[in-house]
Each structure stands twice: as structure tokens, then as C-alpha cells.
Amino acid sequence: MTTKRNSRRFILALIYYLLVIEVLGLPVNTEEVSKCVMDCISHPFDQTGYINESHNSLCRDKGFQVRAHRCVVQDCTVIETFRFINSTNSACGISNIDNRYVLRTTTIAVSVLAAFFLAIRVVSKITGPLSWGADDTLLALSSALAISLSISTIQMIHWGLGRNIWVLTEHQITTFFKFLVVNEYSYLLSLSLIKASILVFFYVSSRTLNFAKLPGGLWATSLSRPHSL
Known part of the structure; x- marks a missing residue:
């Protein structure tokens, strides 16, 4: 259950980050985001017409979550993934675990x-x-x-x-x-x-x-x- 919840947290962060860059065009610090991650998450966004969806719709879209998650995990290193998650974890109002x-x-x-x-x-x-x-x-x-x-x-x-x-x-x-x-x-x-x-x-x-x-x-x-x- 914890792994599934963390996976969803990870994907929601990706969605928000992508929305900010591609849809809203707002300036975002990409120092901690590798080219691998950028190329990976932009592919499903461009190919499936998500550009017209709202922020809330992207956060709830499981299809986009699966595509982005599969690509990042397979093509990018663990460190690249962790750095990206750390910089975008607050994307959809998600707080980090602290026990x-x-x-x-x-x-x-x-x-x-x-x-x-x-x-x-x-x-x-x-x-x-x-x-x-x-x-x-x-x-x-x-x-x-x-x-x-x-x-x-x-x-x-x-x-x-x-x-x-x-x-x-x-x-x-x-x-x-x-x-x-x-x-x-x-x-x-x-x-x-x-x-x-x-x-x-x-x-x-x-x-x-x-x-x-x-x-x-x-x-x-x-x-x-x-x-x-």
C-alpha cells in the first residue's frame, strides 16, 4: 500500500511540473531536472493531447500517470528521478512524509x-x-x-x-x-x-x-x- 501511494505522489508531482512548463509557460528552475526526465515526460504530453486539460484534470488522469511513470522509471537513473521528485513534490499539494x-x-x-x-x-x-x-x-x-x-x-x-x-x-x-x-x-x-x-x-x-x-x-x-x- 505504501509503495502504491508513493508512486501516485511521484506521478502527481510530474503532472504539475509538466503543466507549469508546457501549459502556463511559467519560469521554473530546471537545474535539478535532467534532460532525460524532461524528454521522457514531454513525450506523452505532446502525443496524447493533454495540453488542453486543466491542472486538476491532469492530476486525476491515470492514463497520463502510467505513461509518465513508466518512461521515467525505465529511461532515467535513480538519482535523476529522486532529484526531479524532490523539486516537484509540492506540485499537486502533496507533502513529504516525515515520521x-x-x-x-x-x-x-x-x-x-x-x-x-x-x-x-x-x-x-x-x-x-x-x-x-x-x-x-x-x-x-x-x-x-x-x-x-x-x-x-x-x-x-x-x-x-x-x-x-x-x-x-x-x-x-x-x-x-x-x-x-x-x-x-x-x-x-x-x-x-x-x-x-x-x-x-x-x-x-x-x-x-x-x-x-x-x-x-x-x-x-x-x-x-x-x-x-
Whole structure:
């Protein structure tokens, strides 16, 4: 559904831009619009008689949308397309997506909640009858990696997560993917340690003969597919 909606946003921007140039003859800054895009969108406009249609009619015309969309996607580069969309996105009164506030709030809330439960566990180990064990150490290490995960997520939001990609610069996109790599590795290692902590907890809690044979297989599964939890 999101892809279909973004495609429609893209096409509506094309329609308005074309209307301004060909019909109204108003001056438009074309520095960010490549020759490929200009040639591509002008062809269906000239060949199908859209020059007599109004702005609103062009915005609603699915036939023109399909022709323009197909041509730009097939003949022009991704960067050319993104630059064009960025310069014409306000064409038919369309606003860009910006979910940074929601993502940032969710990330902080989840991080605070995780820290709260970790603090409860630490306090229970200090004040309770049970001593600090290997499972607690593994959980503490996973929490340290979770901090890295939260920080990298916040940085990803800063560099473009939650926004349309065509409003970002090449530097922002490159930096975003660098933090994405950090985020993925932090998630992978943190989840592996959490699984290891659970296995150690069960192993220590119940050392029966039958159960003692189980962790070997679970260890292999945990370390080979940490994303399966």
C-alpha cells in the first residue's frame, strides 16, 4: 500500500511540473531536472493531447500517470528521478512524509523500558538470595550492545530514517547506511547474547540428564540464526 501511494505522489508531482512548463509557460528552475526526465515526460504530453486539460484534470488522469511513470522509471537513473521528485513534490499539494518524531519517541521509550527492567534484575541480584551468574553477565553485555543499537537508531533518524529518500542528499544517504551497518551488527550480537543468557539460565536452573543434552543443539541454533527469536 505504501509503495502504491508513493508512486501516485511521484506521478502527481510530474503532472504539475509538466503543466507549469508546457501549459502556463511559467519560469521554473530546471537545474535539478535532467534532460532525460524532461524528454521522457514531454513525450506523452505532446502525443496524447493533454495540453488542453486543466491542472486538476491532469492530476486525476491515470492514463497520463502510467505513461509518465513508466518512461521515467525505465529511461532515467535513480538519482535523476529522486532529484526531479524532490523539486516537484509540492506540485499537486502533496507533502513529504516525515515520521522522525514517532520513530524517535518509540526508540527512546523502548530503550528506557529495557533499562528499567534491567535495573530491576540487577537490584534483585544484589538484594535477593540469588548470586550474580553467567546468565546475568551475558544479559549485561547484551544491554551494552542495546545502547549502541539505540544510539545508531537515533542517528539513522537524524540522517533520514522516516523521511522520503528523495529529500535527502547523497551525503545523508551514505551516512544513513553507515549507521545502518552498525545498527544491524549491534542487533545481531545483542540478540545472540540474549539467547545465550536464556540458555545458560535454563541450563543452571535444571541440570537433569535429559535437559543437559538439550542446550548443545539450542546453542547451535541460537548462534547460527540469532534473528529467529
